[in-house]
Amino acid sequence: MQIIRGLCNLKSDFPNSVVTIGNFDGVHRGHQMILEHVEHLAQAKHLRSVVITFEPQPEEFFQQDCPARLTRFREKWQRLSQYKIDDLLVVRFNTRMANLSAEMFLEDLLIRKLHVQYLVIGDDFHFGQKRIGNFAYLERMSKKYGFEVESFQALKLHDERISSTRIRLLLAQGEMDAAAELLGHSYSMWGRVIHGQELGRNLGFPTANVYLHRYKTPLLGVYAVLINGLQKMAIPGIANIGTRPTANGNTLLLEVHLFDFDQQ
Template identity: 40%
Template sequence: MTCQVWTGWHGLPAAARGGTVALGNLDGVHRGHRAVLAAAHSARPDLPLAALTFEPHPREHFRPQDPPFRLTLLPAKAAALAAAGCAHVHAVPFDAALAGMEAEAFCDTVLHEALGARHLACGADFAFGHRRGGDVAFLARWAERRGIGLTVVPPVSDAAGPISSTRIRRALQDGYPDRAAALLGRDWEVRGEVFHGDRLGRELGWPTANVWLGRHLEPARGVYAVVAVLADGSLVPGVANVGRRPTLGGDPETRLETHLFDWFGDLYGQEIGIRLHRFLREDATFDGLDALKAAIASDAARARAVLGA
């Protein structure tokens, strides 16, 4: 489905206004988020479905010193929202001016005047405005005065409790991408541009496509069975390492190194996605390149077995 991403809320064209709007940070676009999107659509199926989110994430604005924590950066978030049926994604710039905007001003200025929203949907814990001064009770009163519909969606839960981005982050940091996938409804994916490394993997007989994690959450360091999504959309199984290469002296940043099974070609400069499927082992330091090479061969065999490759 075609989805238009709007990175500003001033002067929107008529086609981007007047829809039913799902509200939230929507990091990960997990099963709970998709329930809000579904509720927005089912309440007014005659209207285009839109999502309003914030870019950067408010936490990145208020606590820039925090380690990266994002499950989805904007392009991946927009793609997931499009797959869920969104025709428009409003990535409202979160800056000091928006952070200082009172809840009522946000509703009047952004939701009503800029977006022309005709129906709203959000989770029960949605909060907004200066110092999070607006909640769903406030939003309900405001929407009723404006003649705008509102659907408040209860949390989607499993046996462990409500599904949340926080739970997904914790599962990934603990080395359980399969648990994260159950909460997301799909494997978690890191997207990035393949950069030139030192070609050591090629010399060892295991060439890799290297991607920096950047602003993505850092999952547990170690080896994973993965599926790569290439620029042309093709899916290629492989084995990947998340870490800073301690055997080779260490990197200043965490990288994701992926060896693609039975695939040959040049990926430098291309954006690819790496879907973490199963954690195989923790990161380790090896006594020389021969030991490292043997470990990679063992990891690759385990990953092939897990993926049926």
């Protein structure tokens, strides 16, 4: 998967494409269904497959106190990379993008730049200024511009929609198994190990301090965890997700004690 950062980096001779658009926060089972369809459709029609996502997410642009993400961008990209998608187009969501009409978004980006032949969206997808663009709008415009549009109904489990919002709520309630069922995988967080104050080591419980690169997290507290990347097999441990005061305010930190692991 190639990452294209910004519309300015799109080539003028971009090939005809199959496109899907969304936040894909968490890359849950509903997202996975759409991604698999885009992948198969592009292969069957010999077209380029493109996922469009926004940074920051529109909700983050419009709301200062918006909910925490399930996945930051790098985590999302790693999940998306598991699919045979050709391009991940990252569009900066700013005032200009927020004020762009649905017609201009469609004509300038999807038609003129990406040469869209098939557009695959979720049933709750809206775009353009004041969220005017929706499936009904795209159906009308598809006849004018000669592309096909498909809307996927939200995947349901136990008669409830699978959504990032629902997963976020389950995580906050400590319902890890239920969240994993909707995600299609156990919830994970990635970060960089940083040097700590060695307070745990002095007490006989050394911890790895992982900087999460987040302002918010969907869960706080103490959890049983599995750590990947240090050995061939995952290492069990116990982790605390919380904040630590710093010169720049409170920093989110994941502190992990690994069982039966004594390497530096």
